[in-house]
Structure formats: structure tokens, C-alpha cells
Amino acid sequence: MLNKSQIEYCLAEMEKMFPDAHCELNHRNPFDLVIAVLLSAQCTDALVNKVTKNLFEKYSTPEDYLSVSLEELQQDIRSIGLYRNKAKNIRSLCELLLTEYGGEVPQSRDELVKLPGVGRKTANVVVSVAFGEPALAVDTHVERVSKRLAICRWKDSVLEVEKTLMRKIPKEKWSDTHHRLIFFGRYHCKAQSPQCGICPLLELCREGQKRMKRKK
DNA sequence: AACTCGGGGCA
DNA sequence: TGCCCAGAGTT
Numbered sequence A: 001m002l003n004k005s006q007i008e009y010c011l012a013e014m015e016k017m018f019p020d021a022h023c024e025l026n027h028r029n030p031f032d033l034v035i036a037v038l039l040s041a042q043c044t045d046a047l048v049n050k051v052t053k054n055l056f057e058k059y060s061t062p063e064d065y066l067s068v069s070l071e072e073l074q075q076d077i078r079s080i081g082l083y084r085n086k087a088k089n090i091r092s093l094c095e096l097l098l099t100e101y102g103g104e105v106p107q108s109r110d111e112l113v114k115l116p117g118v119g120r121k122t123a124n125v126v127v128s129v130a131f132g133e134p135a136l137a138v139d140t141h142v143e144r145v146s147k148r149l150a151i152c153r154w155k156d157s158v159l160e161v162e163k164t165l166m167r168k169i170p171k172e173k174w175s176d177t178h179h180r181l182i183f184f185g186r187y188h189c190k191a192q193s194p195q196c197g198i199c200p201l202l203e204l205c206r207e208g209q210k211r212m213k214r215k216k
Numbered sequence B: 001a002a003c004t005c006g007g008g009g010c011a
Numbered sequence C: 001t002g003c004c005c006a007g008a009g010t011t
Helices: A004-017 A030-039 A045-058 A062-066 A070-076 A083-100 A120-129 A140-148 A158-168 A171-187 A206-215
Strands: none
Touching (some): A030 A045, A030 A083, A045 A070, A062 A083, A070 A083, A140 A171, A140 A206
């Protein structure tokens, strides 16, 4: 397991590789961000942005989404995977916002995860990006990179990964770290073809060493 | 813990 | 073409 200073070194190297890592979702306000993050499950943010560009022109309030039929909303997000479920979730989410939260997006993780289609990862992104609260959202990239680098244990659950990261990384760096790990995971430490041969962290990376040895 | 949803991106 | 993916809900 990597210690705190080793992790700090890794994060610094990732910053060199991806200096402008940031949330790539179009978000003009918390409500749009919730919709965008919900849509982003299991598909790239580039695709989400393509869809939300038109979507946010057409809909801007919970009432707007409820003013059309489910079928129409589904058609509007058709090009995104899992669109049928996501459209249903958006509708029931909007209903809940209106009945329980006065039409406003709640600002706490605990309230956010109660919304349909909003899980722990989505809630963390929202509080971090929309409300500026320190948060460390663990998605597949963050989980994979953390495990390969032995920042956490290989067998850790998603929740355990999040706890470990929060323990080993200073609070003020959580939000930055989240985006660094994601960029690093998406573009370099890829799930199927990690670029171990040109990785500045290879020396520290047990999984990378293993992979390089296997190649020979 | 395993399964399902799903169109688009990429090899 | 086939395989995989910035997750969440259900069983």
C-alpha cells in the first residue's frame, strides 16, 4: 500500500500529465448539473454534452420536464445509453423536487441520494461541483486507478475505496484529486490497455510492474 | 455479489 | 462487428 507522500507524488505527476483536469459536464446551475450527471452513467461526457446542449435549451425547470410525455423526453435523450430508465428517473426526480424540496436541488449528500437515479457517485459530483463542498466521487476510473496503484486494497468495495482516499488525501484536495484520477484513468491508465510503458508512475505501481513482466 | 439496462465509441 | 463504458436499482 502506498503511503501519503507516495500518493502525493502520484497526484503531482498526474497533474503534470493533465494540468487542466476538470468536470467536463455543461452545468449552468445545480439542477442542470444533476440532470447531466444522471445522464452520464455508463457513457462519455462528450456524448452527454452533445445531448444536453439541446436538452437545456428545451427544458430548464422541473415543471418543463413534466410538461411533456415520457415518450417525448425519451426521444430527446435517445442517443444516450440506458435512455429509457434515465428519462423515467428524470421525471420522478422532478416530481420529488417539486413535492418535497420546493423545486430546488437539496444541498446535502444524504438528501441527494434519495433522488431517483442519483447514487453516491452522482451526489458527490453534485455537492463538489455545484456547491463547492469537498467530495471524492468514486467511479470506475477512480476505483481502477486506486487499486492498480495500491492506494487502496484490491478487494475494497467502492465505499471502502472512498473512505481510504478520504483518509489518505487532505480534504482540500479531494475535488481536484477526483478529476485527476478520472483523467488519468480515462486517457492513460485505461481499463483494457494501460500505457504502462510510458507511465511516470511505473516504478511505484505494483500492477504496472506485473503487467510489464507479463509482456516479456 | 451478480445481473440488467443500451446506444455510441473505438479497435 | 464485437467489446466496453464519468452507475444505479433490483434480486
